[in-house]
Amino acid sequence: xxxxxxxxxxxxxxxxxxxxxxxxxxxxxxxxxxxxxxxxxxxxxxxxxxxxxxxxxxxxxxxxxxxxxxxxxxxxxxxxxxxxxxxxxxxxxxxxxxxxxxxxxxxxxxxxxxxxxxxxxxxxxxxxxxxxxxxxxxxxxxxxxxxxxxxxxxxxxxxxxxxxxxxxxxxxxxxxxxxxxxxxxxxxxxxxxxxxxxxxxxxxxxxxxxxxxxxxxxxxxxxxxxxxxxxxxxxxxxxxxxxxxxxxxxxxxxxxxxxxxxxxxxxxxxxxxxxxxxxxxxxxxxxxxxxxxxxxxxxxxxxxxxxxxxxxxxxxxxxxxxxxxxxxxxxxxxxxxxxxxxxxxxxxxxxxxxxxxxxxxxxxxxxxxxxxxxxxxxxxxxxxxxxxxxxxxxxxxxxxxxxxxxxxxxxxxxxxxxxxxxxxxxxxxxxxxxxxxxxxxxxxxxxxxxxxxxxxxxxxxxxxxxxxxxxxxxxxxxxxxxxxxxxxxxxxxxxxxxxxxxxxxxxxxxxxxxxxxxxxxxxxxxxxxxxxxxxxxxxxxxxxxxxxxxxxxxxxxxxxxxxxxxxxxxxxxxxxxxxxxxxxxxxxxxxxxxxxxxxxxxxxxxxxxxxxxx
Amino acid sequence: xxxxxxxxxxxxxxxxxxxxxxxxxxxxxxxxxxxxxxxxxxxxxxxxxxxxxxxxxxxxxxxxxxxxxxxxxxxxxxxxxxxxxxxxxxxxxxxxxxxxxxxxxxxxxxxxxxxxxxxxxxxxxxxxxxxxxxxxxxxxxxxxxxxxxxxxxxxxxxxxxxxxxxxxxxxxxxxxxxxxxxxxxxxxxxxxxxxxxxxxxxxxxxxxxxxxxxxxxxxxxxxxxxxxxxxxxxxxxxxxxxxxxxxxxxxxxxxxxxxxxxxxxxxxxxxxxxxxxxxxx
Numbered sequence: 001x002x003x004x005x006x007x008x009x010x011x012x013x014x015x016x017x018x019x020x021x022x023x024x025x026x027x028x029x030x031x032x033x034x035x036x037x038x039x040x041x042x043x044x045x046x047x048x049x050x051x052x053x054x055x056x057x058x059x060x061x062x063x064x065x066x067x068x069x070x071x072x073x074x075x076x077x078x079x080x081x082x083x084x085x086x087x088x089x090x091x092x093x094x095x096x097x098x099x100x101x102x103x104x105x106x107x108x109x110x111x112x113x114x115x116x117x118x119x120x121x122x123x124x125x126x127x128x129x130x131x132x133x134x135x136x137x138x139x140x141x142x143x144x145x146x147x148x149x150x151x152x153x154x155x156x157x158x159x160x161x162x163x164x165x166x167x168x169x170x171x172x173x174x175x176x177x178x179x180x181x182x183x184x185x186x187x188x189x190x191x192x193x194x195x196x197x198x199x200x201x202x203x204x205x206x207x208x209x210x211x212x213x214x215x216x217x218x219x220x221x222x223x224x225x226x227x228x229x230x231x232x233x234x235x236x237x238x239x240x241x242x243x244x245x246x247x248x249x250x251x252x253x254x255x256x257x258x259x260x261x262x263x264x265x266x267x268x269x270x271x272x273x274x275x276x277x278x279x280x281x282x283x284x285x286x287x288x289x290x291x292x293x294x295x296x297x298x299x300x301x302x303x304x305x306x307x308x309x310x311x312x313x314x315x316x317x318x319x320x321x322x323x324x325x326x327x328x329x330x331x332x333x334x335x336x337x338x339x340x341x342x343x344x345x346x347x348x349x350x351x352x353x354x355x356x357x358x359x360x361x362x363x364x365x366x367x368x369x370x371x372x373x374x375x376x377x378x379x380x381x382x383x384x385x386x387x388x389x390x391x392x393x394x395x396x397x398x399x400x401x402x403x404x405x406x407x408x409x410x411x412x413x414x415x416x417x418x419x420x421x422x423x424x425x426x427x428x429x430x431x432x433x434x435x436x437x438x439x440x441x442x443x444x445x446x447x448x449x450x451x452x453x454x455x456x457x458x459x460x461x462x463x464x465x466x467x468x469x470x471x472x473x474x475x476x477x478x479x480x481x482x483x484x485x486x487x488x489x490x491x492x493x494x495x496x497x498x499x500x501x502x503x504x505x506x507x508x509x510x511x512x513x514x515x516x517x518x519x520x521x522x523x524x525x526x527x528x529x530x531x532x533x534x535x536x537x538x539x540x541x542x543x544x545x546x547x548x549x550x551x552x553x554x555x556x557x558x559x560x561x562x563x564x565x566x567x568x569x570x571x572x573x574x575x576x577x578x579x580x581x582x583x584x585x586x587x588x589x590x591x592x593x594x595x596x597x598x599x600x601x602x603x604x605x606x607x608x609x610x611x612x613x614x
Numbered sequence: 615x616x617x618x619x620x621x622x623x624x625x626x627x628x629x630x631x632x633x634x635x636x637x638x639x640x641x642x643x644x645x646x647x648x649x650x651x652x653x654x655x656x657x658x659x660x661x662x663x664x665x666x667x668x669x670x671x672x673x674x675x676x677x678x679x680x681x682x683x684x685x686x687x688x689x690x691x692x693x694x695x696x697x698x699x700x701x702x703x704x705x706x707x708x709x710x711x712x713x714x715x716x717x718x719x720x721x722x723x724x725x726x727x728x729x730x731x732x733x734x735x736x737x738x739x740x741x742x743x744x745x746x747x748x749x750x751x752x753x754x755x756x757x758x759x760x761x762x763x764x765x766x767x768x769x770x771x772x773x774x775x776x777x778x779x780x781x782x783x784x785x786x787x788x789x790x791x792x793x794x795x796x797x798x799x800x801x802x803x804x805x806x807x808x809x810x811x812x813x814x815x816x817x818x819x820x821x822x823x824x825x826x827x828x829x830x831x832x833x834x835x836x837x838x839x840x841x842x843x844x845x846x847x848x849x850x851x852x853x854x855x856x857x858x859x860x861x862x863x864x865x866x867x868x869x870x871x872x873x874x875x876x877x878x879x880x881x882x883x884x885x886x887x888x889x890x891x892x893x894x895x
Contacts, residue, residue, distance in 0.1 A: 118675065124682060125677060130682075200691050200692075201854075201855075203686075203691045204691075204693040204695075204894060205854065205894075208855075209854075215810040215812055216809055217811065217812070239782070240782045242782060242783075242784060436658070437658055439659065439660065439661065441654070442652055443750070443751075444719075444748035444750050444751050445751075448649045449648070449650075451648065451649065502664050503659065509719075509751050512748075512751070514687065516687075517661075518659075521687030521719075522687060523684065523685065523687045523688040525661075525670070526662045526668065526669055528664045528665065529664060590674075590675065591675045604685050605686050606687035610670060612666075614675065
């Protein structure tokens with residue numbers, strides 16, 4: 001089976017398939033104004049962003065017409081391309097990036113995951129005033145790190161309408177892993193709707209884009225398969241609590257077209273290799289609101305970097321990542337063509353491209369998996385932490401039938417640890433397991449709280465559990481989890497134990513479509529104050545049923561286990577439903593920083609805090 | 615007889631629903647379910663404990679001047695939902711039932727308009743103008759006025775106080791109490807449920823009842839339970855925002871209201887087909 005250009009369809013066939021597949025030649029419309037051409041120095045092939053390098057870079061932001069679905073829309077672009085130019089910079093260099101705003105509204109660029117002075121971080125209202133129409137802002141900073149990163153607008157929903165690009169910093173000492181081919185695989189999503197209109201629809205009806213909801217006939221099918229009692233029990237808690245077990249993503253292919261390097265699935269972005277090549281793929285999730293599950297059927301993926309930081313190589317068959325996260329993987333293709341397949345977490349669609357020895361070859365494209373209902377573990381967490389560990393190894397997680405009365409009985413909390421007070425080091429050797437909800441979690445902004453969170457890191461997440469047993473993947477198929485990631489020696493350089501511990505909860509109300517920390521949306525919140533160069537632990541507990549990729553600007557998030565063992569350095573950490581995780585950070589740079597969920601709509605709804613380092 | 619079956623089915627759905635809601639509320643009261651609602655314990659964490667007294671506009675490195683960064687939690691949104699805009703076969707009339715709101719997540723101005731048009735004349739209408747405030751995660755309290763207009767009869771004005779929201783097991787409830795002049799009181803309650811047959815084909819049972827504190831001879835309404843309407847509507851969502859429907863509605867009147875109707879030679883109950891359009895934007 002191959003996917004080339006879609007065949008002409010009857011009008012009644014057009015709708016959904018074209019939404020998922022998009023236009024083969026979709027993208028930025030050809031006629032580019034002259035000022036863009038002068039700014040674009042690299043060559044522009046379909047779906048390949050131009051590359052800019054050096055110490056001085058000029059970026060121009062403007063409206064550009066695009067067509068991904070058959071409808072022409074206005075995008076906000078950087079140098080006229082989607083994705084924006086790939087910036088290839090060098091560790092140790094001081095770079096000067098001049099950003100000119102030709103939009104009628106203010107704009108900004110944030111360098112995602114980059115350590116820099118806070119005035120250069122690019123968050124309007126926190127780091128600076130934003131870039132006014134007609135103005136040029138000069139970003140200047142020295143690159144103190146290397147790896148794969150990205151950059152994007154931090155103003156309104158501009159990121160969602162095209163303002164994102166890859167940022168690659170070459171290490172001074174040379175790459176640790178030799179690669180014959182080196183490709184950026186930037187995944188994004190596009191909607192023809194005005195993003196604010198999409199957001200306001202969610203305010204009215206939060207399941208407006210979910211076309212995988214439980215139906216009456218699902219129920220009757222369950223009755224005949226499981227019996228009436230079991231079918232009722234399966235639904236009992238969900239219906240009682242007014243929670244939807246298919247609430248996996250807020251936006252779906254009903255409005256989104258999924259893109260790989262700015263190319264629709266029908267357009268089929270292709271990366272070339274020669275047999276025997278070692279190919280490095282720099283995966284960047286630059287979507288507004290989509291988690292992707294990525295695999296290359298026929299190839300194993302050796303993950304060598306997470307969020308730009310080297311990790312001990314780990315070989316897997318599939319990984320999930322959310323907006324803001326990056327993974328660098330090495331593959332060694334032997335056949336002529338392989339499909340890079342990235343299905344959205346709600347299984348409503350996919351982005352897709354091809355690795356091939358020759359332009360034009362394709363490989364079979366898998367179907368999206370069936371939708372799996374969230375389990376009770378995603379809603380309520382674990383019965384106790386110990387069962388969490390045993391029960392949630394890949395493949396063996398089955399808490400869907402757990403009796404909730406037992407759960408409350410098993411709510412074993414460790415009262416020997418006391419949270420936030422400054423205490424002796426030994427008290428903070430491990431993250432506190434005492435669940436402390438904020439008093440603002442008991443109001444209208446929060447639709448549920450988790451009293452028995454799970455703390456294990458080895459859960460691949462809903463839709464990726466038991467894949468082999470469910471017959472969806474070959475035997476032995478391995479999905480990356482946070483537990484598989486370990487920074488290589490030397491990356492985690494601050495070995496001090498934390499001097500104090502902060503606990504915050506990720507909260508929301510799906511029905512009202514509101515998202516927050518501790519039940520307080522941004523406008524009602526106060527900053528989190530950190531002391532310069534202190535070692536501090538942050539505990540995040542997710543009291544919602546969605547995974548939130550939490551991005552802390554200006555400093556690293558160094559993930560630890562629930563036993564206090566430091567594991568991996570990230571800039572964006574996905575926190576799964578009903579999960580409680582912790583990480584350590586050392587704020588080396590003074591200033592005010594943003595801290596938020598990188599699902600753009602969750603951020604804009606209020607899951608956003610300011611951090612002051614002073 | 616088919617209509618009777620539907621009537622009983624609808625009644626059953628609502629009775630079972632109400633019983634379940636009752637059970638859940640009881641459970642919550644007994645603290646068996648603390649994952650939703652409830653009130654904060656005395657030792658609950660202070661959400662501002664990590665701020666060192668700083669705010670979004672004050673403290674080190676704050677941007678000068680008024681706060682620039684405002685997210686959607688401080689924006690106002692609006693919506694108009696036409697839940698029922700339908701032709702009723704038996705009475706040869708057009709009924710509208712529209713709700714609109716403007717405001718934030720927790721505070722909004724709400725208009726609820728219902729009316730009945732026959733022969734090009736607005737026969738009667740009832741319009742609530744309300745201020746809604748979030749009571750808990752799923753319910754809003756609403757305070758305001760209701761204006762009733764009758765083509766034949768006396769217009770009435772009421773003060774209104776109600777709650778509207780989503781009850782456990784996905785029942786949409788709207789209950790409002792009214793106080794009018796001359797010591798008049800009224801209570802109106804509405805419940806809806808959405809049964810997804812498929813992702814787009816949706817069966818919506820609906821019940822509405824009205825009670826009055828005393829007889830209103832001018833408008834031929836009796837005290838006590840005055841009328842009950844049970845409907846079953848089947849809609850197809852061409853998009854989530856646009857769905858035509860067909861349905862059946864059974865209405866009954868009670869007590870003096872029924873007597874007034876009998877005296878006027880009108881039916882006290884009836885069943886009729888409806889066809890209409892549900893849409894929102």
